[in-house]
Amino acid sequence: MAVMTEGNLSGAAATAAAVGAITRAKRIDIVVAACGVVIMVMAMGLLLTLIGDLAIRGLGRIDYQFLTSFPSRRPENAGILSAWVGSILVMLTTAVLAIPIGVLAGLYLEEYARKNWISNLIEINVANLAGVPSIIYGLLALGLFVYGLNLGKTILVAGMTLGLLILPIVIVSTREAIRSIPLIVKEAAYGLGADKWQVMWHYIIPAARPGILTGAIVGLSRAIGETAPIITIGALTFIAFLPPPPITDSFPFISFAWLHDQFTVLPIQMFNWVSRPQEGFHINAAATGVVLMVLTLALNGMAIYIRYRLRRSVRN
Amino acid sequence: MPSPIPTADDLIRNGYIRRRRAIGTMMALIMFACAALSVFVTTAIVVILVEESWMFFREVPILDFLTGTMWTPVFTDAQFGVLPLLVSTLQVAFLALLIAIPMGTVMAIYLSEYASTAVRETIKPALELLEAVPTVVYGYFALIVMTPFLQKFIPGLAGINLLVPSIILGIMILPYVVSVSEDAMRAVPNGLREGAYALGMSRWQVAFRVVLPGAMSGVTAAYILGMSRAVGETMVVAIAAGQNPNLTFDPREGAATITAYIVQMSLGDLPRGTLAYSTIFSTGLLLFVITLMFNIAGFYLRKRFREVY
Numbered sequence: 001m002a003v004m005t006e007g008n009l010s011g012a013a014a015t016a017a018a019v020g021a022i023t024r025a026k027r028i029d030i031v032v033a034a035c036g037v038v039i040m041v042m043a044m045g046l047l048l049t050l051i052g053d054l055a056i057r058g059l060g061r062i063d064y065q066f067l068t069s070f071p072s073r074r075p076e077n078a079g080i081l082s083a084w085v086g087s088i089l090v091m092l093t094t095a096v097l098a099i100p101i102g103v104l105a106g107l108y109l110e111e112y113a114r115k116n117w118i119s120n121l122i123e124i125n126v127a128n129l130a131g132v133p134s135i136i137y138g139l140l141a142l143g144l145f146v147y148g149l150n151l152g153k154t155i156l157v158a159g160m161t162l163g164l165l166i167l168p169i170v171i172v173s174t175r176e177a178i179r180s181i182p183l184i185v186k187e188a189a190y191g192l193g194a195d196k197w198q199v200m201w202h203y204i205i206p207a208a209r210p211g212i213l214t215g216a217i218v219g220l221s222r223a224i225g226e227t228a229p230i231i232t233i234g235a236l237t238f239i240a241f242l243p244p245p246p247i248t249d250s251f252p253f254i255s256f257a258w259l260h261d262q263f264t265v266l267p268i269q270m271f272n273w274v275s276r277p278q279e280g281f282h283i284n285a286a287a288t289g290v291v292l293m294v295l296t297l298a299l300n301g302m303a304i305y306i307r308y309r310l311r312r313s314v315r316n
Numbered sequence: 317m318p319s320p321i322p323t324a325d326d327l328i329r330n331g332y333i334r335r336r337r338a339i340g341t342m343m344a345l346i347m348f349a350c351a352a353l354s355v356f357v358t359t360a361i362v363v364i365l366v367e368e369s370w371m372f373f374r375e376v377p378i379l380d381f382l383t384g385t386m387w388t389p390v391f392t393d394a395q396f397g398v399l400p401l402l403v404s405t406l407q408v409a410f411l412a413l414l415i416a417i418p419m420g421t422v423m424a425i426y427l428s429e430y431a432s433t434a435v436r437e438t439i440k441p442a443l444e445l446l447e448a449v450p451t452v453v454y455g456y457f458a459l460i461v462m463t464p465f466l467q468k469f470i471p472g473l474a475g476i477n478l479l480v481p482s483i484i485l486g487i488m489i490l491p492y493v494v495s496v497s498e499d500a501m502r503a504v505p506n507g508l509r510e511g512a513y514a515l516g517m518s519r520w521q522v523a524f525r526v527v528l529p530g531a532m533s534g535v536t537a538a539y540i541l542g543m544s545r546a547v548g549e550t551m552v553v554a555i556a557a558g559q560n561p562n563l564t565f566d567p568r569e570g571a572a573t574i575t576a577y578i579v580q581m582s583l584g585d586l587p588r589g590t591l592a593y594s595t596i597f598s599t600g601l602l603l604f605v606i607t608l609m610f611n612i613a614g615f616y617l618r619k620r621f622r623e624v625y
Contacts, residue, residue, distance in 0.1 A: 025518030029430075032520050036426025039419045040439060046487055047446055050457045101350045108347035124615075125354040131541065131611040132604070133548025135575050136361060138582075139600045143364035147588065164357055171354075197340040218448075225450025228550035228575065232582045232596075267452040267551075274456045274555055282460055289453045300448045304441045 054293060058286030066287060071239070071269065075280025078273075080288055082239045086155070086263035087224060087295075089243065093159025093259065094166065094223050099216050101163070102170025106212075107200060109171070110178045130168035137165045138232025146233055153234045155243065156259040161229050166219030173215020177208035210310045214303045221299035225292060227267040239264040266292050365604055368597035372396075375591055381598065387561035387577075389592040396595065398602060400563040404571035405603075408482045408553060409546035411567060415486025416542055420493030421528075421535065427494065428501040429523040443491040451488070455555030458484045463556065476558035476570035484552050489542040496541060500534020500621055501527050537617035544610035548603065550575035574603045 069079025109126075113119035141161035145151045185207055189199040205212075243261035266288055273285035327333050373381070376396045384397015423443075427436050458480045466480060467473045473480075504527050512526045528535070558570030559580040572580065578596045586593040 022518070025520065028520045029518065032422070032523065033426060033430045035422045036430060039423050039426075040443075043419075043446055043487060043490060044442060047449070049461070050449070050453070053457065053461050054453070101353065104347045105350040105353065108344075108351040112344055112347060113351070119351075122351050122354055125358045127615060128608070128611055129354055129357060131544055131607060131614075132361065133545075133550070133575070133607055135548065135550045135578055136365075136600060136604050136607075139368075139578070139597060140357070140361045140364055142582075143368050143597070144360055148364075167354070167357075195336050195340055197343045198336070200343075221448055225448075225452065227450070227452045228554075228579060231579050234582060267450055270456065271452050271551065271555065274452070274459060285456055286460075289456055292450050292453060296448050296450060297445070300445060304444075 051293060054286050054289045057283055058288070058290040061283050061287035062290060066284075071264075071272075075273075075278060075284050078281075078284055080266065080269055080291065082242060083264050083266045083269035083288070084291065085242055086239070087265040089155050090158045090162065090263065090265055091220055091224055093155060094162040095216065095220055097159060097163035098166050098170055098219065099212075102167050102216075102219075103174050103205070103212055105167070106171045106174025106178065107204070110175045111196075111200065111204070126168050126171055130172070133228075134165055134226055135228040135232055137161055138229030140164070141229060141233045152260070153262060154260045155263045157233055158230055158263065158265070159259075161233060162223040162226060165226065165229060166223050169219040169222065170212070170215050173218070174208065174212050177211020177215070178204060180211065181207045210306050214306050214310070217299050217303040217306070221296045221303070224265075224299070225267055225296055227271055230265060230268055231271070266295075361604065365597055365601040369594060369601050372591060372594040372598040376598075385563050389595045390586070394592065398574075398599060400561040401572060401574045401577050401599060402602070403563055403565070404478060404557070405547055405573040405575070405606075407565070407567060407571075408478055408485060408557065408573055409543050411479065411482035412485035412489060412546040413539060413543055415483060416489050416493045416546075417539055419486075420490050420497060420538070420542070423490070423494045424497035424501055424535070424538075425523050425528065428498045429519065429527060440495070443494060446487060447491045449488075451549065451551040452555070454484050454488060455481075455552045458552055458556035470568065473568045474570055476556065476560075477568050478557050478564075478571055479567040481552045481556040482567065484556070485546050485549055488549070488552070489545050492545060493538045493542040496538035496618075497531070497535040500531040500538065500618075503534065503621070504530040531621070533617045534621040537614040537621065540610050540617065541614040544607045544614065547610070548575065548607050550579060554579040574599050578603075 066079045067084070068081050069077060070082055071080075072078040105126075109119065109122065113122070138161065141157060141164075145157045145160060146153060151157050181204060185203050186199055189203045194202065239262060243263065270285050270288040270292065273281040273288065276282075322330075322332075381396055381398050383399065384395060385399045386395035386397045387400045388395045427439065431439065459476075462484065463473070463475060463477065463480045467475075470479070508526055508530060509522055512522045517525070553573045554576040557573060557576060559572045559576055560570060561577065562569060562571035564571050577599055581593070581596045
């Protein structure tokens with residue numbers, strides 16, 4: 001700035017001042033960039049410390065006994081059998097409920113909805129639901145499913161609760177995936193005489209599949225770590241049994257009795273062990289944390305990989 | 317034998333067209349129902365929270381609830397002043413923002429104005445991993461690892477405190493703050509940047525004097541939405557900030573937040589229908605109203621920002 005205001009500077013002095021200003025600016029640029037890198041390193045450092053600490057404390061505890069035992073009063077006898085079985089069954093229920101509903105809702109908003117107050121209302125609601133704290137979903141489930149519909153504290157209720165929780169994630173990712181499909185696909189299908197639903201079912205949904213899948217996986221990875229809504233429906237209990245198996249040896253060979261059974265899940269088990277004073281339980285908590293982290297990181301890795309593949313194929 | 321390719325007449329006669337039309341209408345209705353579910357869920361949340369806390373607010377006047385400084389719902393001489401819970405909730409959210417705002421803003425500027433595409437594409441998924449860690453794992457980390465470590469440096473830091481969960485929460489909401497503010501910064505039209513460069517501005521001047529002010533409403537939305545998340549976060553505070561309703565402004569002490577209180581009451585075995593039990597819905601209603609206000613403010617700031625450019 002000094003260069004501009006002092007017009008009577010000699011040429012050499014002006015050049016020197018300009019060079020000085022540029023060097024200063026370059027130096028500030030380096031500082032800003034360094035700040036960005038330092039913050040990144042700090043955040044990643046924290047994440048690595050967390051993972052490292054869990055691994056050091058918990059990895060040694062994970063063995064066959066730990067994976068095949070029920071919770072126990074003695075930490076060295078305790079295990080996470082009922083927790084991981086419960087987590088898998090709850091995730092299954094969540095996925096079966098949330099993915100179809102979310103995809104159909106996204107399809108409606110993107111392809112069918114006319115611009116009127118109803119679709120506006122729905123859009124605002126989806127945006128708002130994405131920001132509602134998870135524990136509020138737990139209170140909703142407690143009031144509506146447990147007391148209102150008298151469904152009890154079952155796997156079905158947990159699946160429905162988490163399904164509602166991840167619904168906005170599935171809807172938003174479905175809409176983004178549909179929006180990125182080139183118009184030609186639709187026009188060609190209509191040109192061949194397909195009706196609207198045929199276009200959706202045979203062309204739009206398959207073309208949007210990778211994007212939908214990414215959203216669904218991210219949603220499930222969030223649901224698998226959710227603790228608060230499940231505590232709120234009252235599921236923190238001592239579970240030393242497994243739900244009845246889904247496959248039976250008599251007709252009709254498939255049983256849904258497990259949906260109505262009590263359960264526990266991995267994050268609940270971990271919370272239970274963290275809040276006890278004994279060191280042995282803290283080690284069990286760390287081991288459960290390792291299992292949880294492996295599951296969530298694997299799911300997220302999958303989502304990142306699909307997104308990466310998708311982006312490459314779009315570019316080509 | 318009929319011809320292998322049916323004519324339009326055939327399709328009408330054998331009901332194919334009618335069948336397709338029926339399927340189309342049915343699917344459109346099903347899809348509408350799925351989308352309308354979101355309206356139902358919001359309504360159900362409001363109805364359940366209001367209905368279940370109705371009994372509570374008949375016994376306890378709202379003003380007493382909002383201004384009372386004692387929260388002892390299970391004592392024989394029960395007091396229902398929510399301030400201790402509210403103060404610690406807002407304190408944790410405020411401290412978390414104190415970490416997330418400067419870090420998030422600088423990070424967003426770095427990503428939008430400095431980093432190359434390759435760097436950005438690597439950093440963003442890595443940052444998202446911070447968001448993916450289950451909150452109960454963060455809670456474990458805060459209580460068992462971070463607190464003992466920080467006790468060596470901060471005198472008077474209790475084993476259960478508000479400070480450590482706030483730091484963890486700040487890191488947790490960082491990716492969200494970064495991604496919303498970076499979106500806002502990248503939406504600033506390139507013409508503004510080019511004009512500023514043409515006037516001889518350097519890169520940091522463009523970033524801090526042109527892009528950041530230009531993206532301010534979007535960046536503010538990021539802060540507000542981050543605040544909303546911090547207020548509603550549960551497990552980290554339930555594990556590491558304790559469950560003792562304690563009206564304090566010293567983050568080195570432990571104090572229950574609204575969410576931690578709801579968790580604590582859900583763990584107990586109080587029967588439904590008691591006044592003490594209905595507090596989980598009245599505090600839940602308060603929490604919902606607070607986050608709703610933040611969400612609406614954030615929503616409109618973001619929308620206004622999109623309209624400007």
